[in-house]
Amino acid sequence: MERLRPYLMLSPALLIIMLFFLGGLGVGLMRSLNYMPIIGLTEPNLDAYVGILTDRTFLRSLGLTLYIAIASTAISMTLAVASGLLLRRSFRGKQVMTFLFQLNLPIPHIVGAIGILFLFTQGGFLARAAHAVHLIEQPADFPALVFDRYAIGIIAEYVWKEIPFIGVVVLAILQAVGDEYEALAQTLGANRWQRFRHVLLPLILPGVLSVSVIVLAFTLGAYEIPFMLGRSFPQALPVLAVRSYTDPDLNQRPQAMAMAIVITVFSTLLILAYMELSRRIVRKE
Amino acid sequence: MPRPVALDGCEFDMTQVVLTDLTKKYLGATAPAVDRLNLECESGRLHALLGPSGCGKTTTMKMIAGLLKPNSGDIAFDGASVLHTPAERRGAVMVFQNYLLFPYMSVGENVGFGLKMRGVDKQTIRRRVAEMLELVRLPGIEARRPKQLSGGQQQRVALARALIVQPKVLLLDEPLSNLDAHLRDEMRELIRTIQQQMNITTIFVTHDQEEAVVLADRIALMFDGVLHQVDAPQRFYDGPVSARVARFFGGANFLPGQMHNGQFESRLGCFAVGQGAVLNGPALLTIRPEAIQLCAAESGSQQKNHLPGRIISRLYTGANTRVKVQVNEFTLTVIADPHAVDAARTGDMVTLYLAPERLWTLPIESP
Secondary structure, rough: OOHHHHHHHHHHHHHHHHHHHHHHHHHHHHHOOOOOOHHOOOOOOOOOOOOHHHOOHHHHHHHHHHHHHHHHHHHHHHHHHHHHHHOOOOOOOOOHHHHHHHHOOOOOOOHHHHHHHHHHOOOOOOHHHHOOOOOOOOOOHHHOOOOOOOOOOHHHHHHHHHHHHHHHHHHHHHHOOOOOHHHHHHHOOOHHHHHHHHHHHHHHHHHHHHHHHHHHHHHHHHHHHHHHHHHOOOOOOOHHHHHHHOOOOHHHHHHHHHHHHHHHHHHHHHHHHHHHHHHHHHHOO | OOEEEEEEEEEEEOEEEEEEEEOOOOOOOOOOOEEEEEEEEEEEEEEEEEOOOOOOOOHHHHHHHHOOOOEEEEEEOOOEOOOOOHHHHOEEEOOOOOOOOOOOOOHHHOOHHHHHHHHOOHHHHHHHHHHHHHHHHOOOOOOHHHHHHOHHHHHHHHHHHHHOOOOOOOEEOOOOOOOOOOHHHHHHHHHHHHHHHOOOOEEEEOHHHHHHHHOOEEEEEEOOOOOEEEEOOHHHHOOOOOOHHHHHHOOOOEEEEEEEEEEEEEEEEEEEEOOEEEOOOEEEEEEEEHHHHEEEEEOOOOOEEEEEEEEEEEEEEOOOOEEEEEEEOOEEEEEOOOOOOOOOOOOOEEEEEEOOHOOOEEEOOOO
16 A cells, blocks of 8 residues: 555546546547538548648748747856846845846736737837837838847747746856856956856856756647737748647648647657757766 | 965966955944954965854955955055956955865866866866866766765865865855864865965864864954954964953953053052063963973962962863852863872862963953
8 A cells, every 4th residue: 555655646636647648639630631520520540630731831831930930048047147147246235136137927828918919019109119219100110129030029929938937047056056167267267258158157057957858848839829929921830730630621630730749749759859869968068 | 576486387377366445244233243454364374264164264255256346445466466356367365164065066077177167178177177186185086976975075076166266265154164073174174285385375264272273374363343463373372462362362351450560560469570461561471381380289389470269169170170269259171181180189278370471462342
C-alpha cells in the first residue's frame, strides 16, 4: 500500500492531464483522418493532411507562426536578461524600478492586446497625438504597427507580457548565482564583456533556456493575440485552425483537426530541437 | 625595487602593498566597515588579516583586489597608487573561501581561465596549466570536472588558477576554513611552501588565530574595522597591545593595579614585572595561562610572584589540562601538562608562580 501511495496521490492530476491530452488528441487525430462516423465518414485517410500541406495558405501561416514565436521569444529573452542584469545592481529607486518591471505579470494577454489596439493602430492614441502635434498629416499616415505584414503588434504584445515573466526567473537565477564568480573572474583579468560571455552567461543559460522554451511553446499555440492583432492573410496557424473548425461546412473539420495535430507535432518537434540545442550550448559552455 | 623570482619559466614580481588611511563605509551603515586603516605588507611575505567575523578584513581584501572602492585613503603597490586601476588590471588575484571553480568548465579550463582572458595561445595555456597542477600536487587531472574533486583538491585547483596569471599580490579569503583538520594541515603546508618558493606577496584573511600564527610572517589584527596590532605572530602572545588583543589570542588572566618602577601593585600583592605596554600608572597585569607554574601548596607561597590559591575546576582537553584557581576574589586560569597536575584535585590548595619575565602590563580598557 505504501508503495502505491505516490501513484494514488498523483492520480487526480494525472487523470485530468491524460483525459484531455489523450482524449482530446485522440478524437482530434481521428477526425483529422476523416474518421467521423456521425457524418458517415468511416474510412480513415490522409486527405486532410495532403490538403493542408499542399495549400500555400497553410504553409504561409505555418511560416508566420514560426516567425512570431521565434522573434517574440528571442526578443523577450534578450531584453529580460539585459533588464535582469541592470536590476541586479544597486541604485537609487531600484525597488520602484523592479516593481514597475514586474507590474504587468498579473495582467492578461487580452488586456495587453486591447492596450496595443488603443495605442498603436492608425486610428489609435499615438496616431492622433502625432497628428495633433503635426508630425503626420493624417492619423492614417501613422506607420502600420498593428494588423501589419511583419506582425509587429503581435510580437510587441508577446514581448510586453513575456519580458517580466522571463525577467522574474532571470532575477531569481542571478540572485542564486551571486556576484562572487564575476568578482573572481575580474581579479583573474576578465573584462566586463568577458565576464558576461565566459562566466555569467554559462551560469544563467540553463535556467534562461528552460523558461524561454515555455514562452516558445505558448507563442506557437496561442490564438487570441494573433486573432486580435493579426492581418486577415496570412493568419497564424491557431487562428486558421479555429476558423476552419467553426466553418459552417462540416467538411472543413478534418482539415481543422489536421492543422491542430500539425501544430502539436510541430511545437513538440521545435521544443525538442530547442532543448537539444540548449543542452549542447550549455555543455559546450 | 621588486625583485623578480624565476619559477618554471614564470617570473613573479615581489610587490609591496601599502594601505594608507583606508576607509570604507557601506551605504546605510552607521559605522565604517574599515576605519582609517594603515598597513604595510612587505614584498614577498605572507601576511594575515585576522579578526572576528564582521571586523572588516574581507572588505579590506576586496579593496586591495579592486572589487570595492574605498571612501577615502589610498592603496599603493610598490609605491604607486592603484586606486584608479580596475581589478582586472590590478594584478591582485583573489582565491575565495568557497573555491568558486566554474562548474561548467574542466579543471584544465578553470586553471587556464586567466590566461585565456589575456589571449594567450592554447598551447602555452596547456603547458602552463600542467605546470601549475604539478605545483599544487595534482598532476594530470586537467580533464576532470570540479564536482569530481574533493574540497581539498578544489582548493588547490583554485590556488593554481590564481597562480597561473603570476599575480603581483595573492589574496586568500579564509583559505582553510572549509577543510577538515587533516586537509587543513596539508593545505597550510602547501600554501606556505608555494609562497616561499615563489616569494609572492600574499595576504590572507582568517578568523582563526592558530591558522594565522602557523602561516603568517606578520599578522594584522582587526576589531570593528580598526587595526589593533600588526606584529610577528609571537608578539601577540608575548606583547599584546591591549586586553582585547590578549583575549583574542587566548589570554585569560587580567589583574588591575598600578605600575610603578618595575613593580606592579595590586590587591593580590606586589609583583616584579619585566616588561609591558604600560610602565607607569594604572594598568592591567596579564600572564598567559600556559606561563603560570602550578606548584604544591607549601612551595614558597610567601615569596615574590608566588600566590596561594584553591583549585575550583579542572578540565582535561587531551593535549593539556585547564585548571581554574581561586586567589582571593580573582580566578586565574592555568594550562598545564596533564601529567604534571595528575594528582591535583578540585578543592586542593596550590601555589602559583608568575615568572617576572612572563608578566606583561596592558592599558586599562575603557568600559
